[in-house]
Amino acid sequence: MQKFGRVYRIDFEIGNLEKLGAYDRPIPLDSLSISYPLTAQFNISRTMSSAVNTAFVQIYGLSQLTREKLNKDRYDATRYIKMDIYAGYQDCMSLVFSGHIKECQSTRKSGATEFITQIDAWDGGLGMYLGEDNNTYPAGTAYQQILADLSTNMFGVNVGKISNNLPIEKPLRSITFNGKTYEDLRIYTKDNLFIDNGIINFIDTEKEVIDGNIGLISVDSGLLGTPERRDTNIIVEMIFEPSIILGQQLELESKKLPYLNQTYKVLGVSHDGIISGAKSGSMITRLELFYGTQSFRSV
Secondary structure: OOOOOEEEEEEEEEEEEEEEOEEEEEEEEEEEEEEOOOOEEEEEEEEOOOOOEEEEEEEEOOOHHHHHHHOEOOOOOOEEEEEEEEEEEOOEEEEEEEEEEEEEEEEOOOOOOOOEEEEEEEEOHHHHHHOEEEEEEOOOOOHHHHHHHHHOOOOOOEEEEEOOOOOOOOOOOOEEEEEEHHHHHHHHHOOOOEEEOOEEEEOOOOOEEEOOOOOEEOHHHOEEEEEEEEOOEEEEEEEOOOOOOOOEEEEEOOOOOHHHOOEEEEEEEEEEEEEOOOOOOOEEEEEEEEOOOOOOEEO
16 A cells, blocks of 8 residues: 555444443434544553553534534533544545543634644443443353453444454353442453454453454555564564554564564554644554564464
């Protein structure tokens, strides 16, 4: 892909949360989209760790009606706004963040001509915070069924990959879960799970990978500078690459540090920069890669 002509689109679903035990049933009421050439500043961080993926977005020059629709106080537990950010080049865009807005406020500084709308969002956060379970499974129930079923307790989270090689045995007697769903899933899978763009995946976090859309990181694909080694991890910066997903496998090809060239797994991806039809600026993707001690299995 030739990397010129950056574009983006942000889709919003706006509604209320109906109280059903907890505020966990969404009632969609409205939707809207914002796109290039409006100026938007992005700071997106996604990771396979237990931390919640986040996005901080600043959008310039929204209309008053749009600003009012997107306004949300941080502690408003009765309103939800889902946000999907697509970005890329020309006609080719990928989903770079999917989550729910924690807070959205618009301000105009003294002497400025336009409002800046600031959005603070998290990926899977509502499901992790609100999801509770009270589920019992009979002896012999396959763990794949248990994981898929428990995940339905997490609002806004869908099930992705479930490995058949997790260190979980069929229960010899009935098993009951009664607590916060995400914490129960973490304990049950021994932390072999992660949420990315509203999808929860259950894979061996050290030995397994999932399919991705880009297979090689090199100068030709936008590699910047030299990779930085940190113990078993490698930090790489490159020109904005929206199609990389967490947990995927890729090859690194560095001409200046060839001894680091091998197969890696993506543990973290962040996107920082600006996309605008009026202002110039860069957009950088930063990757945290893990090289492991053996070949990765594909799930």
